[in-house]
Amino acid sequence: MIFSFKPEKYRKDFPLLNQNLIYFDNACMSLKPQQVLDKMYEYYTRYTACGGRSSHTLAKEVEAEVAKTRLTVKSFIHAKKEEECVFTRNTTEGINLVANSFGLQKGDEVIISDKEHNSNLIPWLKMQKEKGIKLHITESNLDNTFSLEAFESTFTKNTKLVSVVHVSNMDGVANPIKEIAKITHEHNAALLVDGAQSVPSTEVNVQKLDVDFFSFSGHKMLGPTGTGVLYGKKERLEQLSQFIVGGETVLDATYDSYLPEKIPHRFEAGLQDYAGIIGLSEACKYLENVGMNNIEKHEIKLNKLVTERLAKHVKILGPQNAEKRNSIFSFTVPGKDIHHISGILNSSKNIMIRSGAHCVHSWFNKHNMKGSARASMYFYNTEEEANIFCDAVEKIVKI
Amino acid sequence: MVLCLLALPVFALLSIFSIKYKKLTADAIECLFKTIQLRKCESGLDDRMRADFTGRAMNLSPKFAQFFYNHYKIISWIILIIFIWSFFTSTIGIYNYIQYGNCNGPESNEFCVFDPTGQNNGITEAELDTHKTLTSPGVQENRTNIGNSDAELTIIEFGCYSCPFTKKAQPIIEEVLAYYEGRVNLQYRTFVLPSHLNSLESALAAACADEQGKFETYHNRLFDLQLDPSITFTSIAEELELDIPAFEHCMEEQRYKEQVDEDTLAAIYAGVEGTPTFFINDQAIVGPKPFKTFQTVIDGELQ
Numbered sequence: 001m002i003f004s005f006k007p008e009k010y011r012k013d014f015p016l017l018n019q020n021l022i023y024f025d026n027a028c029m030s031l032k033p034q035q036v037l038d039k040m041y042e043y044y045t046r047y048t049a050c051g052g053r054s055s056h057t058l059a060k061e062v063e064a065e066v067a068k069t070r071l072t073v074k075s076f077i078h079a080k081k082e083e084e085c086v087f088t089r090n091t092t093e094g095i096n097l098v099a100n101s102f103g104l105q106k107g108d109e110v111i112i113s114d115k116e117h118n119s120n121l122i123p124w125l126k127m128q129k130e131k132g133i134k135l136h137i138t139e140s141n142l143d144n145t146f147s148l149e150a151f152e153s154t155f156t157k158n159t160k161l162v163s164v165v166h167v168s169n170m171d172g173v174a175n176p177i178k179e180i181a182k183i184t185h186e187h188n189a190a191l192l193v194d195g196a197q198s199v200p201s202t203e204v205n206v207q208k209l210d211v212d213f214f215s216f217s218g219h220k221m222l223g224p225t226g227t228g229v230l231y232g233k234k235e236r237l238e239q240l241s242q243f244i245v246g247g248e249t250v251l252d253a254t255y256d257s258y259l260p261e262k263i264p265h266r267f268e269a270g271l272q273d274y275a276g277i278i279g280l281s282e283a284c285k286y287l288e289n290v291g292m293n294n295i296e297k298h299e300i301k302l303n304k305l306v307t308e309r310l311a312k313h314v315k316i317l318g319p320q321n322a323e324k325r326n327s328i329f330s331f332t333v334p335g336k337d338i339h340h341i342s343g344i345l346n347s348s349k350n351i352m353i354r355s356g357a358h359c360v361h362s363w364f365n366k367h368n369m370k371g372s373a374r375a376s377m378y379f380y381n382t383e384e385e386a387n388i389f390c391d392a393v394e395k396i397v398k399i
Numbered sequence: 400m401v402l403c404l405l406a407l408p409v410f411a412l413l414s415i416f417s418i419k420y421k422k423l424t425a426d427a428i429e430c431l432f433k434t435i436q437l438r439k440c441e442s443g444l445d446d447r448m449r450a451d452f453t454g455r456a457m458n459l460s461p462k463f464a465q466f467f468y469n470h471y472k473i474i475s476w477i478i479l480i481i482f483i484w485s486f487f488t489s490t491i492g493i494y495n496y497i498q499y500g501n502c503n504g505p506e507s508n509e510f511c512v513f514d515p516t517g518q519n520n521g522i523t524e525a526e527l528d529t530h531k532t533l534t535s536p537g538v539q540e541n542r543t544n545i546g547n548s549d550a551e552l553t554i555i556e557f558g559c560y561s562c563p564f565t566k567k568a569q570p571i572i573e574e575v576l577a578y579y580e581g582r583v584n585l586q587y588r589t590f591v592l593p594s595h596l597n598s599l600e601s602a603l604a605a606a607c608a609d610e611q612g613k614f615e616t617y618h619n620r621l622f623d624l625q626l627d628p629s630i631t632f633t634s635i636a637e638e639l640e641l642d643i644p645a646f647e648h649c650m651e652e653q654r655y656k657e658q659v660d661e662d663t664l665a666a667i668y669a670g671v672e673g674t675p676t677f678f679i680n681d682q683a684i685v686g687p688k689p690f691k692t693f694q695t696v697i698d699g700e701l702q
Contacts (some may be wrong), residue, residue: 041628339443340468343450348464395457399465 007380010290014380017091022351022385027328027358027376032283035209038039039282040224043275046148051274052248062274069281070075073208076213076284078205081230085239086230086264087277089215090366092119094215094230095163097267098192099123104305104381106132108160111189113146113175114139114366115168118359124163126300134158143152144318146175148183151340155187160190162198166198166238169361171318172328174198184203190236193396196220200378201327203292212236222259223283224276230267237263237300295379299327302377309390313397317372330374333397341373349392403430403445405475405482498695500688505696507685516559521564522673522686523592531670533683538586543614546576546584552700554585554693557666560602560621561595565675568687571620577692583697587618588662590674599659604632604646606655611641 011017013033022032043065049058051066069083088094095109100123104110110124114137124238127133136159146164160355162184167174177193184191194211198204200221206214213236218227232240242249242260246269250258285293303322306329311320317330333341338397342355357364364371375389407427414420422681426442433440449471457464467474491514492502502511538553556572572585589602601621608617616639624630634644649655669678677684682696 337446337450339446340450340453343447344454344457347451347454349454395461397455399453399461399468 003301003339005301005379006293007298007382011380011382013286015250017380018248020350021176022349022381024351024353024377024381024389026280026381027172027220028202028354029225030200030220030378031380032224033222033286035286036224036277036279036282040275040279041378043278050271065278065281066272066274069277069284072284074251076204077199077216077229077231077289078207078283081234083262083264084234084237086267087272088215088228088267088271089226090219090228090229091194091215092218092228095120095194095211096123096226097147097230097243098161098163098213098215098232100125100241101160101243101267102190103239103241104131104133104160105136108356109134109136109156109158111136111138111151111154111159111162111164111343113137113151113164115144115170115173115360115363116163116165117169117194117196118361119196120163120165126268138219140142140173144171144173146173147179148176148179151180152183155189156184159187159189162189163194163354164191165196166204167195167196167202167326167361168318169197169328170358170363170374171196171330172325172376174202174324177211179207192315196328197328200287200295202296206231216281218276218280218283220297221283222286224273225248225272227276227280229280232263237267241269242266246270249274273360274276279366296326298379299377302383303329303396305319305383305386306375306377306390309323310393311388313394327377329376330371330372332372333393336396338371338373341393344396345389345392348395350390351389351392353389403427403434403440406448408446409432415497434503441460469624469640488583497691498582499537499684500690501686501692504690505682505684505688514582515642521567522675523559523562523564523595526672531680533670533676533685534668535681536564536665536669536679539588542586542588544584545584545610545615545618548584550579550584551681552579552583552697554697556585557590557662557669557671558587559590559592559595559598560605560618560626561598562592562674563625564673564687566622566625566675568675571687571690571693574690575697577695578690578694579701582701588665590666590671591659591661591663592674599656600632600650602659602662603650603653603655605647606658608636608639608641609647610649610654611645613639613641617641618664 012256013035013036014031016023016031027182047058047061047065048058049062051059051062053059070082070085073085079085088097094197105128110133112120112124112135122133128135134232136154138154162180164175164180166177167201180321181191190212191210192215195204195214195216197220199216212233214231216229228309249261251261252259300323307316307320307322310331314331316334317379318325332338338355340351345351345353353375357374358374376388406648407424410420410424410427414424423444426444429442430440430444447562451466453464453468456467478692480483495504496502496511499505499509500514502513504507517701518561524629537554546609554572554575558568558659576585591599591602605614608614617635620635624635632650633643636643675687680700682700684692685698
């Protein structure tokens with residue numbers, strides 16, 4: 001069956017795409033459709049109030065919208081219960097929440113991969129320094145794919161937690177989370193997954209993946225900035241201690257003690273970003289409407305096109321096969337500075353890509369590299385845009 | 400580094416008006432200091448500018464973009480040298496304009512960007528194309544000077560009674576003489592310009608009036624009435640109560656033609672290309688420069 005996805009159908013929903021630009025920095029931040037913006041505007045114009053505190057009409061409407069969002073998110077990632085979804089500010093906050101609340105003690109061991117974003121490295125380094133945990137880094141294969149053998153060999157009897165990225169923001173390689181979960185659970189450890197790059201582009205079923213925790217951000221999946229979700233199995237969330245505490249995280253308090261709220265509210269301290277959360281709901285709906293399978297297939301189609309045209313001119317990070325790199329085309333050009341590449345693309349054709357270490361400094365430092373130029377495509381990008389990008393890169397290679 | 404150095408003053412100036420340039424200014428400063436310490440710029444401003452220029456150039460000509468990208472260091476140095484040279488000359492130009500009313504100095508009447516209408520630089524060209532260096536002809540002893548005859552300093556003016564620019568300089572000179580009362584006087588000498596009606600005749604008339612001790616008043620009236628077609632030399636003489644037959648006789652026989660010719664020749668030898676041109680000792684001022692210009696030169700000479 002021929003895949004006939006038409007990005008043009010959706011482009012009109014994105015105000016920024018009416019401008020003369022090619023946006024290929026979706027791994028960092030996705031553009032926002034008008035529907036999400038309208039939903040946020042709705043909060044500020046129709047029911048601007050506090051949720052979970054006041055009992056007037058507007059407050060009840062806010063609570064209802066937030067509850068609806070939790071249900072939408074639950075359905076979007078196929079969680080079992082809506083209370084398994086904690087609203088956070090972003091993926092980083094979700095990871096920090098688990099790191100600080102899991103109850104890790106001195107001598108406990110945590111495994112991460114060698115391609116983790118700083119968000120999934122620094123919290124563990126901090127725990128290692130301050131709590132005395134031991135951090136293990138599991139090495140990838142030579143083609144940057146995940147090595148299950150190396151991973152399994154890293155476990156010890158003290159391993160308590162594994163925290164790995166689902167889809168790497170550096171090269172787009174997807175890790176085999178199902179298998180990782182199986183091995184992790186065989187060793188009686190828990191699995192936390194950084195889903196920042198996978199949720200926007202692939203169908204994520206946290207139950208099928210059998211992850212214990214799964215953290216992702218709204219801003220990469222058409223949602224507002226400053227929104228995110230930490231999924232946790234109910235029993236796992238209930239075992240976590242509280243991280244940031246204060247308003248809305250307790251049922252009652254005296255001068256001596258307090259009674260924590262139920263999950264997920266005990267982790268949602270202070271007044272929430274209601275407009276953002278409600279906007280996130282609209283983002284999930286929009287993505288479901290487009291179809292996660294369509295998104296994934298279209299991204300790979302664009303990545304194949306770019307890879308076929310540019311493979312002979314540039315050095316690609318990760319596997320040569322575009323299907324293994326999802327939406328990400330991370331590359332270097334021998335003899336050319338990566339920041340020059342992105343700068344020239346920007347000033348010559350208004351093509352926006354990212355250059356640098358993509359917050360994966362550790363990997364680039366280990367490989368003695370400054371970073372890479374990274375084009376990351378999304379479902380609203382077209383083949384025409386991909387070809388313009390390739391034309392421009394070919395010209396840059398020649399200068 | 401070179402581009403950072405170039406960008407620094409530009410961004411610093413723009414940052415006064417827009418906060419977005421503050422970060423760029425800070426980047427440029429960081430880059431500059433790192434370079435002085437022989438370290439690599441971490442802000443990447445140099446790289447950003449190089450890429451930005453290359454990208455824009457690529458749309459015009461890929462070959463030019465390639466040339467710029469591969470030779471940007473040399474190009475940057477050339478631009479830097481031009482920039483410094485331009486800054487240096489601009490500073491001199493601004494100084495000259497403030498001091499002398501012309502970017503090119505008191506001796507010039509060339510176009511000045513700060514004085515686009517040429518208010519301070521207008522002269523009536525003699526069309527001689529001598530292009531000689533202006534050299535003072537020296538004060539003539541046998542002339543009637545305006546002002547204190549025992550003054551410490553004499554301004555020599557080569558003017559023409561029919562020249563609008565000489566007329567424009569007239570109130571400035573009056574202001575100068577009043578300001579330096581007793582210390583500075585004026586020796587007015589006519590540079591006869593054939594293109595001007597009655598250029599020679601008016602000079603002769605002033606000389607004939609001088610014969611009757613009325614040079615200064617006749618001289619002033621000639622400028623006052625420059626554009627009045629109903630006025631004759633005799634009518635001015637009548638107004639000033641001169642001996643009219645003697646005046647007319649003097650005019651008829653062109654008694655001072657030789658003197659006026661001498662003055663014109665002296666102006667040509669002095670390198671004067673138009674009127675008015677002034678000499679204050681060895682310094683020349685061309686055109687009706689503002690009072691400040693004369694003040695600067697005179698103060699320098701009086702010290």
